[in-house]
Amino acid sequence: MGSCERQHMNFHLHLSDLFHRHHRHHHGDNNKKKGVPKGCMAVLVGHEGEEKLERFVIPIMYINHPLFIKLLKEAEEEYGFDQEGLITIPCHVEQFRNVQDVIDREHHRVMNPHHHHHHHRRNNFLCLKA
Known part of the structure; x- marks a missing residue:
């Protein structure tokens, strides 16, 4: 297995651990009180210090x-895998909406x-580091 494959597999193992910790912490019996339906999770989006973090409930x-x-890789680079509470995505809110x-x-x-639709694409500026 090459180093790239090991790194990719390692990221997925960390991602799985991060998701399970998030799920245990935020999806208890009071799930409906927090507004997170089954099959979804909440994340915080924004650049701390530059803008108010906004909570999104995503599938x-x-x-x-x-x-x-x-x-998620950017979140790992910025905050590591030791985040407590909601996963914070370091991305401007409008850019995150474009990704959504x-x-x-x-x-x-x-x-x-x-089902065929003609979509007019917006500029999809992603919040990925250059």
């Missing part, structure tokens, strides 16, 4: 999307392959 399916994985739009459009296209 768990986002975790497997390459764009979201890049955001891309993921949602792709998911819709996969789930409805015969």
